[in-house]
Amino acid sequence: MSVKEKLKKVLIEDLNLEDVEPEEIEDDMALFGDGLGLDSLDAVELVVIVQKHFGVEIKDMEEGRPAFQSVNTLAQYIEQRLA
Amino acid sequence: MRMAIQGIGVSGGFGRGVEALRAALQTGTVEVQQGCVERNGGTDIFPAYRASIDGLDEFIPKRALRRIDHFSKMTLLSACLALKDAALLEGDCSRMGVVIASGYGALKTTFDFLDSYLDFGYSCSSPTHFSNSVHNAAAAHVSIQFKATAPSLTVTQFEMSVPSALLSAQQWLAEGRVDQVLFGAIDEYCEVLRYCRKQFFGLGEQGPLQPFSFDKQSAVVGEGAVFFVLTRADENAAYGCIDTVTLGNHLVCPVKLPQDDLLIIGADGHKECGRWYAQAFKGRETAAYAPLYGSFPAAVGFDLAVAALSLRDRTFYASPELSGAATSVVTLHRKLAEEKLVCLKFGPGGDYGLVRLSI
Incomplete structure (x- = not known):
């Protein structure tokens, strides 16, 4: 399973997005606001999800902000840290 | 001060809603589900009364x-079901207090957080x-959902949680701090609870639940939630009224049961509590309904719902399980005249809660 596919799966499971299917999350869809509709508490959960499922620690939110734009940017961030 | 019961909402192993509870009382049977936990040592299969939350999205978006x-x-x-029953679902809840009684609180969330x-x-x-593991979280969700801006409280005192919390509700109504109290009793099942109960009680958890076999461990784990809309009794009651709530300890001050009242005992197959009932109810017309919803501290609230429903239906429902029962136990449904009902719950150390209800 690719990082993007795993990300979509854990986003749905850990954020309880029961009404969303993985294939409905487009790679460049905005995670917050009008896209997937996540909010500030989800941002904190995202930090936990990334560390728990990928072993990548996001130490400050300024660093995380650009990564949290979409599945594409977040997957890229994770892959860079794992490289 | 008497409290009038204006609405009831309930969900448990028998289903959801007052009609499901009434059906269980009338038939005296509930199909107990089979729980299953996979462990390193193999598969653990056991009976459990589980509550479904199907239908919640009729009230609140997913x-x-x-x-x-x-x-x-x-x-x-x-x-939601209780407020609907009391025709208050769309009403102004700004002067409604929320009181919740729970023996264990949000067990699964608490253990998930710790894990x-x-x-x-x-x-x-x-x-x-973390935020859901805080004990008052459920009461806060209710207050937020219904914009109930009056006080919101959760009381935990194990087996005595329900009568203890009822005293707070009664006090708020007596003081005029609130116009209604949305009063609930909730406990949930989780795998850690199953693990603990298996260590303590072993095969005593395999069922069937026999509330009148006082010297035998026969408890079966259950979960569920029941809510009541309570007001001061100067309004007509939809179901009946709670006359008095008493807490005490049978060793310090033996429980005094009103002479002609009919008794609903909270015996739920726990041997440690059974002996107290054996001492207290001698010869009195008695029923126990735990085989319809299982063993958990907040089940006292379900006894209370059964009492309220009995008053409304003018029927004293038969006990569903009679193994070990004395001759005074109610074996057939019978009409209620003007009798009062008393719900009695004992804890293991002789602590008791007594709630008396009448029309």
């Missing part, structure tokens, strides 16, 4: 529920799990 755990979802479902802390460290502990 997306709004995504951060809410099973405990709070059970709470919200029964709270995440132990497994991954503090930086990976979910903030959502």
Whole structure:
């Protein structure tokens, strides 16, 4: 399973997005606001999800902000840290 | 001060809603589900009364529920049903207090939070799990949902949680701090609870639940939520009234049961509590309904719902399980005249709660 596919799966499971299917999350869809509709508490959960499922620690939110734009940017961030 | 019961909402192993509870009382049977836990040592299969939260999205959109755990979802479902029953679902709840009684609180969420802390460290502990593990979280969800801006409280005193919390509700109404109290009793099942009960009680958890076999461990784990809309009794009651609530200890001050009242005992197959009932109810017309919803501290609230429903239906329902029962136990449904009903619950150390109800 690719990082993007795993990300979509854990986003749905850990954020309880029961009404969303993985294939409905487009790679460049905005995670917050009008896209997937996540909010500030989800941002904190995202930090936990990334560390728990990928072993990548996001130490400050300024660093995380650009990564949290979409599945594409977040997957890229994770892959860079794992490289 | 008497409290009038204006609405009831309930969900448990028998189904959801007052009609499902009435059907269980009339037939005297509930199909107990089979729980199953996979462990390193093999598969653990056991009986359990589980509550479904199906239908909650009729009241609250699914997306709004995504951060809410099973405990709070059970709470919200029964709270919605109670308000609907009292025709208050769309009403102004600004002067409605919320009181919740729970023996264990949100067990699954609490253990999930602790597990995440132990497994991954503090930086990976979910903030959502943490906020839901706070004991008053479920009451807060109810207050927020219905814009109930009066006080919101959760009381935990194990077996005595329900009578203890009822005293707070009664006090708020007597003081005029609130016009109504949305009063709930909730407990949930989780795998850790199953593990603990198996260590303590072993095969005593295999059922069937026999409330009148006082010297035998026969408890079967259950979960569920029941809510009542309570007002001062100067309004007509839809179901009946709670006359008095008494807490005490049978060793210090033996329980005094009103002479002609009919008794509903909270015996639920726990041997440690059974002996107290054996001493207290001698010869009195008695029923026990735990085989319809299982063993858990908040089940006292279900006894209370049965009492309220009995008053409304003018029927004293037969006990569903009679093994070990004395001759005074009610074996057939019978009409209620003007009798009062008393719900009696004992804890293991002789602590008791007594709630007296009448039309």
